[in-house]
Amino acid sequence: MSMADVIVLEDIVKQFTMGDTILQALDHVNFSVEEGDFVAIMGPSGSGKSTMMNILGCLDRPTSGKYYLDGKEVAGLSDDELARTRNAKIGFVFQNFNLLSKISAQQNVALPLVYAGVPEEERMERARKALEDVGLGDRIGHKPNELSGGQRQRVAIARALINNPAIVMADEPTGNLDTKSSYEIMEIFKKLNAMGKTIVMVTHEPDIGQQTKRILVMRDGHLNSDERLVHDYVQ
Amino acid sequence: MFNESIKMAIDGMISNKLRTLLTLLGIIIGVGAVIAMVSLGFGVKEQIKDNISRLGSNLLIVQSGGRTATGARIQAGSGARLTYDDAKAIEKNIDGIKYVAPIVSKGYQLVVGNQNWTSNVQGSTPNLIDIRDYTVEEGRNISDRDMDGRDRVCVIGKTIVDNLFPEGDPVGKTIRINKAPFKVVGVLGAKGQSSNGQDQDDFVLVPLTTAMNRMMGITYVNNITIQAQNENVIDGVQAEVENLLRIRHRIKNADDDDFSVRNLAALMDTMMSTANTITMLLGCIAAISLLVGGIGIMNIMLVSVTERTREIGIRKALGATYNNILLQFLIESAVIGIIGGFLGVVLGIGASYAISTFAEWKTVISVPIIIISVVFSVGIGVFFGIYPARKAALLDPIEALRYE
Numbered sequence: 001m002s003m004a005d006v007i008v009l010e011d012i013v014k015q016f017t018m019g020d021t022i023l024q025a026l027d028h029v030n031f032s033v034e035e036g037d038f039v040a041i042m043g044p045s046g047s048g049k050s051t052m053m054n055i056l057g058c059l060d061r062p063t064s065g066k067y068y069l070d071g072k073e074v075a076g077l078s079d080d081e082l083a084r085t086r087n088a089k090i091g092f093v094f095q096n097f098n099l100l101s102k103i104s105a106q107q108n109v110a111l112p113l114v115y116a117g118v119p120e121e122e123r124m125e126r127a128r129k130a131l132e133d134v135g136l137g138d139r140i141g142h143k144p145n146e147l148s149g150g151q152r153q154r155v156a157i158a159r160a161l162i163n164n165p166a167i168v169m170a171d172e173p174t175g176n177l178d179t180k181s182s183y184e185i186m187e188i189f190k191k192l193n194a195m196g197k198t199i200v201m202v203t204h205e206p207d208i209g210q211q212t213k214r215i216l217v218m219r220d221g222h223l224n225s226d227e228r229l230v231h232d233y234v235q
Numbered sequence: 236m237f238n239e240s241i242k243m244a245i246d247g248m249i250s251n252k253l254r255t256l257l258t259l260l261g262i263i264i265g266v267g268a269v270i271a272m273v274s275l276g277f278g279v280k281e282q283i284k285d286n287i288s289r290l291g292s293n294l295l296i297v298q299s300g301g302r303t304a305t306g307a308r309i310q311a312g313s314g315a316r317l318t319y320d321d322a323k324a325i326e327k328n329i330d331g332i333k334y335v336a337p338i339v340s341k342g343y344q345l346v347v348g349n350q351n352w353t354s355n356v357q358g359s360t361p362n363l364i365d366i367r368d369y370t371v372e373e374g375r376n377i378s379d380r381d382m383d384g385r386d387r388v389c390v391i392g393k394t395i396v397d398n399l400f401p402e403g404d405p406v407g408k409t410i411r412i413n414k415a416p417f418k419v420v421g422v423l424g425a426k427g428q429s430s431n432g433q434d435q436d437d438f439v440l441v442p443l444t445t446a447m448n449r450m451m452g453i454t455y456v457n458n459i460t461i462q463a464q465n466e467n468v469i470d471g472v473q474a475e476v477e478n479l480l481r482i483r484h485r486i487k488n489a490d491d492d493d494f495s496v497r498n499l500a501a502l503m504d505t506m507m508s509t510a511n512t513i514t515m516l517l518g519c520i521a522a523i524s525l526l527v528g529g530i531g532i533m534n535i536m537l538v539s540v541t542e543r544t545r546e547i548g549i550r551k552a553l554g555a556t557y558n559n560i561l562l563q564f565l566i567e568s569a570v571i572g573i574i575g576g577f578l579g580v581v582l583g584i585g586a587s588y589a590i591s592t593f594a595e596w597k598t599v600i601s602v603p604i605i606i607i608s609v610v611f612s613v614g615i616g617v618f619f620g621i622y623p624a625r626k627a628a629l630l631d632p633i634e635a636l637r638y639e
């Protein structure tokens with residue numbers, strides 16, 4: 001475990017009990033992600049990618065094993081402590097955007113800051129800036145259903161970044177987008193990564209995976225392979 | 236955070252107008268009903284108080300015929316009746332009394348020329364005018380001389396004047412009461428209707444002795460009305476009157492009284508407590524509708540939590556704690572309670588005015604009740620919001636995010 005590792009997983013097991021059968025969704029997974037890395041998790045459906053992301057994102061706790069996020073063990077935290085950890089250290093991007101439909105893009109982006117206790121004026125100002133950064137400076141007043149899929153995902157990315165998290169988690173962020181929008185989103189991720197953000201994303205699409213720096217392949221709850229990619233685009 | 240929650244709650248209410256309105260309606264009607272019903276109850280109380288204090292709360296009325304321990308009235312026995320002498324004895328022997336008026340009364344036809352009128356003629360002492368709060372406007376009251384002489388004289392009220400002396404100026408003229416001529420010696424100032432709708436000016440007073448001996452031919456009186464000097468001595472006076480009459484009527488210790496003394500102050504207490512019970516009852520019935528309104532809030536909040544499961548999941552993923560979510564939903568239901576409460580107050584006050592205007596019932600709007608029912612409706616909003624809010628706050632973020 002190097003000092004620069006943002007994520008360290010040790011022997012993570014996640015079991016689901018359904019009636020009297022126990023399903024082992026994660027089976028002794030070990031890996032770490034160092035700061036500034038850009039990781040794609042791939043693998044067939046049902047292999048445990050989302051389960052893993054939920055644990056990495058502090059939405060769920062492992063059945064056993066240790067998880068160090070930013071040097072701190074989080075597996076034993078209470079619900080509220082996990083909520084605060086999500087708020088302060090993790091930015092989420094979901095496949096289906098998960099924006100609140102009744103409020104504007106700006107208010108959506110500002111939402112994590114509500115729970116961080118940032119005053120309204122500052123929240124709105126930071127949200128406006130974050131939207132400008134993802135190229136939506138002219139859409140801050142739009143509601144999610146007045147935006148295209150790609151634009152919605154960019155709003156979600158702005159929201160994920162608003163509280164300056166240690167890590168951005170994205171579960172199939174391009175899964176609902178056409179190729180062109182997918183590539184635009186990937187450009188944003190690459191830019192963020194180039195600026196030093198650590199990013200972990202799940203994807204099914206090999207060409208999307210190829211744009212990251214490292215590909216983890218999962219199969220039946222195991223880590224099957226761990227491949228580092230060398231790119232010519234890396235500045 | 237708090238401001239945000241209030242803003243979110245109001246935004247949520249606006250975006251679901253019809254539903255909000257229906258939920259509010261439950262609370263509005265509940266609070267409105269409580270206020271209107273309690274106002275009505277308080278109105279009844281005021282009315283009773285007015286009526287009795289107009290009669291005089293320092294009055295004792297002695298009637299012949301006693302009451303058994305269970306309160307059943309015993310018909311006056313043979314000879315065991317109240318007499319003028321009883322009244323005189325009371326006046327002579329008991330302290331703390333202002334006036335004593337033994338009264339007999341009977342309906343007679345009054346005739347002047349070709350005018351006639353039927354009225355209840357009272358035979359009493361001159362004191363009755365004072366006890367009943369009349370003023371002599373023209374002429375004079377009946378006097379002790381009239382009493383001694385059993386003179387055929389009378390004092391009459393305005394209604395009698397209007398009906399029998401249309402051209403006015405009755406003093407000195409003669410009325411035939413039951414065919415016998417009575418000289419009108421005085422006219423009373425108008426008093427108008429009593430609070431229970433009786434015409435107090437339809438009044439004829441003749442000397443007690445005249446009435447008993449020359450008109451009715453009786454040796455007893457119908458009742459003895461006693462005015463105590465003030466309300467504080469009234470219970471003492473009542474006890475002494477009862478004592479004296481038991482001695483005078485030779486009633487043995489174990490036997491029931493053959494007379495009864497009605498104490499208007501005690502009557503007022505009884506009626507007030509009845510009115511309080513009525514108020515409570517009306518208030519409770521109305522409070523039930525408030526409770527039903529509260530259940531309506533709970534119902535809507537539960538629907539709202541289910542509908543917004545995904546929103547809750549998103550908020551939790553972004554860092555909302557248990558308390559954040561709890562507060563959001565509690566504030567929403569409290570806001571319904573507050574708005575419903577205030578609109579309910581408006582409705583309740585409006586309804587009270589409507590009742591007093593159209594039904595002509597007296598209503599008294601009570602500020603404490605308004606405050607209590609608003610506080611109560613906010614309380615109901617919060618109370619019935621707790622369960623749904625807890626349900627929301629306890630949602631598992633992953634489950635909630637997955638909810639379709």
Ligand SMILES: Nc1ncnc2c1ncn2[C@@H]1O[C@H](COP(=O)(O)OP(=O)(O)OP(=O)(O)O)[C@@H](O)[C@H]1O
Nearest residue numbers: 016017018023025044045046047048049050051052
């Ligand atoms: N809450 C749950 N209860 C029971 N079983 C679950 C639960 N969540 C996931 N699983 C099971 O765990 C396994 C891994 O699921 P997971 O969602 O992590 O797969 P995935 O790799 O994300 O698949 P996909 O690519 O289709 O999204 C699956 O067999 C799934 O049925």
Ligand SMILES: [Mg+2]
Nearest residue numbers: 049050051171
């Ligand atoms: Mg998945």
